[in-house]
Amino acid sequence: MQSTQPVVPATNAPPAPAIHPNAPPPPNTPFHDCPILVWMLSLNREATKxxxxxxxxxxxxxxxxxxPYDxxxxxxxxxxITQMLPLLMMRHRRIPRAKWKDYKTPTGKHWIEQSPEDMSPEKFLHxxxxxxxxxxxxxxxxxxxQGTQRKVVNIGIGVRRIEVEPRGVAPRAYVESVSHKLTQKELELILKPENSDEVVLRRVSIVLTLKEAYNHAVGQPVGFDYSRLEFIVEGSHPSHxxxxxxxxxxxxGIPLQGWEFRLFKAQLGVARQDQLSEESYQCVCAFFRGTRGESRFIWYNSEKELESWVQFINIDQMIKVIPKLMA
Structure with a gap:
């Protein structure tokens, strides 16, 4: 069932020219405010009981x-194991489990409140x-x-495997099967005659993951009608x-003002029943910074570009730290 919830555009400010990812940020954009960190956990093998x-x-x-236990x-x-990621994050920050509480908004957006002990009121607020x-x-x-509660809940992450479904179908046929989630303009750009199958698959994955990340950031329910959103990213990456x-x-139809979308790919080597295969994923982090101007699309194309804010771990590393997570 499709949701009739409003899209919740961030602001009604008039549209401004889009910002190229290689251009400097607009004036007064507080990039030091609410720094973003991402943890990616690879399920690179099957787990034991x-x-x-x-x-x-x-x-x-x-x-x-x-x-349910299964x-x-x-x-x-x-x-x-995904739910253990906040525990790992707080462990890395050397904050004992007894010193923080997990809360969520009516729309299911989570935030962690640390103990106010040994903090000034201003520091606690942020x-x-x-x-x-x-x-x-x-x-x-x-x-x-991290920041004030009002700001930090506006964050979301989308992860989507770059593959057709069902396996073996042509990429253009796959796009047609998900066309109800896309606008006419998105379809036209994804299915341009000169686009190779690889480009078609990559671009539909990007658009759908952008929509997923945005919906997660604003707390939209499952079943929201993706076609009410339009993401046109053609020209925002140098390779275009x-x-x-x-x-x-x-x-x-209203510009989404003040949003930052960070796009990157993840390549995994995954062992399944003695078979090793490579899987590719499109990832998007969406965050509302509240600045005026249209949304910024920022592309990260290498591990070096990601290393300052994205941490990759695997099952073995997570299992190893379990004894410390509840300390």
Whole structure:
């Protein structure tokens, strides 16, 4: 069922020219404010029953969640180990579990409130940690930021495997099967005759992941009608070459003002039943900075560009730190 919830555009400020990713940020954009960090967890192998139970018990003790116990379910394991990412984050910040509480808004947006002990009122006000969790097949993700509670909850992450569904179908046929999630303009740009199958698949993955990340950031419910959003990113990346199309984002035809979208890919080597395969994922982090002007699309094309704000870990690393997570 499709949702009739409003799209919640950030502001009604008049549209401004789109910003090229290589251009300097607009004046008064507080990039030092609410820094973004992302953790990506690779499920690069299958988990044992003992590992499942260890993760399940941690989540059961630390969070008020109702995850059915099922060691045979890959979905249940993904939910459990993804939920452990906030614990890992706080452990890295050397904040004991007893010194923070997890809250959420009526729309399900999470934030962490730390103990006000040994903090000035001003520091406490800006110590809230907003985060969002998601997963897709072999990749789990968490995006987080710190600042005031009002600001930090406006964060979301989208993760989507770059592949056709069902397997073996032609990319253009796949795009037609998801066309109800796309606008006419998006379809025209994705399906341009000169686009190769690889370009078609990559671009539809980018657009759908942008919509997913934005919906997560504003707390839209499952079933929201993606066609009410329009993301035109043609020309926002240097590889697109010369184009007369300015990149933009719309919700119900209204410009989405003040949003920052960070786009990157993740390549995983995954072992399944003694078979090693490579999987590619499109990832997008969406955050509302509240600045005037149209949304910014920022592309990250290498591990070096990501290393300052994205941390990649795997199952072994997470399992290894379990004894420390509840300390």
């Amino acid at each position: 003992e590992e499942y139970e260890a993760c399940y018990n941690v989540v059961k003790e630390c969070f008020d969640l109702q995850i 060691p045979t379910s890959a979905e249940s394991f993904r939910r459990c 110590s809230m940690i907003g985060y969002h969790l998601t997963y897709c097949e072999s990749l789990c993700g968490m995006a987080m930021t 070459g010369m184009t007369d199309i300015n990149p933009y984002a719309l919700g119900d």
